[in-house]
Amino acid sequence: LFGDALDWLVLSGTVVRCSLVGQIESPLEAFVNPSSFKIYQADTGLLVSKAGAQRADILAGIGGTFMGALTENYVAQQLSAIGYPLHYWTRDNRAEIDFVVERQGCVSAIEVKAGENTRSRSLSSLKKNHPGVRLIRLSTKPFGMNDGLRSIPLYAAFCL
Numbered sequence: 001l002f003g004d005a006l007d008w009l010v011l012s013g014t015v016v017r018c019s020l021v022g023q024i025e026s027p028l029e030a031f032v033n034p035s036s037f038k039i040y041q042a043d044t045g046l047l048v049s050k051a052g053a054q055r056a057d058i059l060a061g062i063g064g065t066f067m068g069a070l071t072e073n074y075v076a077q078q079l080s081a082i083g084y085p086l087h088y089w090t091r092d093n094r095a096e097i098d099f100v101v102e103r104q105g106c107v108s109a110i111e112v113k114a115g116e117n118t119r120s121r122s123l124s125s126l127k128k129n130h131p132g133v134r135l136i137r138l139s140t141k142p143f144g145m146n147d148g149l150r151s152i153p154l155y156a157a158f159c160l
Contacts, residue, residue, distance in 0.1 A: 006039070016040045016076055018086035021100055024109060024130050028087050028102045038088060040076035047073055071114035071154065072098055075138055078157035079110075095122040101160070106134060108160070113139035123149065136160070 009015045020036035021028050041047035053066065076086060076099070084101040089109070099110040109130075111120045118139045127135055127148060135149045144151040152159065 009039075013042050016042050016080045016086060018076060018088050018099070021087045021089050024089050024097070024100055024107060024126065024133055026102055026105045026107055028100060028107065029085070032087070040073045040080075040086075042077060042080070044070065044074045044077050068112075068114045072112045074154070075099065075110070075112045075157050079160065082158060082160065084160075091125075095125050097122055097126060107132070108134040108136055110136045110138060110160070112154075113137060114154075115140075118151075 006015075006017075010017050016039070018038040018040060020033045021031040022033055023031040025031070041050075047070065051066065053070075079086060079099060079101060084099075084103070087100040088096065088098060089100050090096040097109045098112045101108050101110065109123065109126050111123050113120070118137060118141060120137065123135050123137065126133060137149055137151050138154050138157055139151065140154060141151050142153060143156070
């Protein structure tokens with residue numbers, strides 16, 4: 001029903017589509033579920049404006065759930081800008097990986113964290129079941145590597 005309108009928004013560069021994949025393995029496009037997807041605003045600044053969020057609140061990190069969604073949208077914008085087709089993965093609504101991307105056959109699972117709590121049961125579970133997948137956490141923490149998990153500060157999302 002909304003397919004044509006959604007396609008027009010994607011083609012116009014207004015929104016970015018993030019497709020659900022059923023498997024986290026190469027090639028990701030072979031495992032896309034075309035009936036399940038997320039939509040992100042292509043310009044995070046416009047999202048903030050449309051939401052009526054106050055600049056001071058954003059800079060102070062106030063906003064709870066909205067800050068998480070805003071941070072995820074920012075990462076989607078950055079990944080899309082550097083050419084990644086966006087995917088996500090979920091298992092029985094108990095585990096979800098925010099972004100799954102692939103470059104030259106290398107699959108990366110990316111978890112986005114806006115707040116201080118950076119634990120991710122989804123990444124821990126994924127590490128056990130998919131040992132060949134590169135695990136990345138984007139958060140306010142500095143660059144680092146711990147037990148196979150690469151930490152990258154949010155400001156460096158464009159480096160992926």
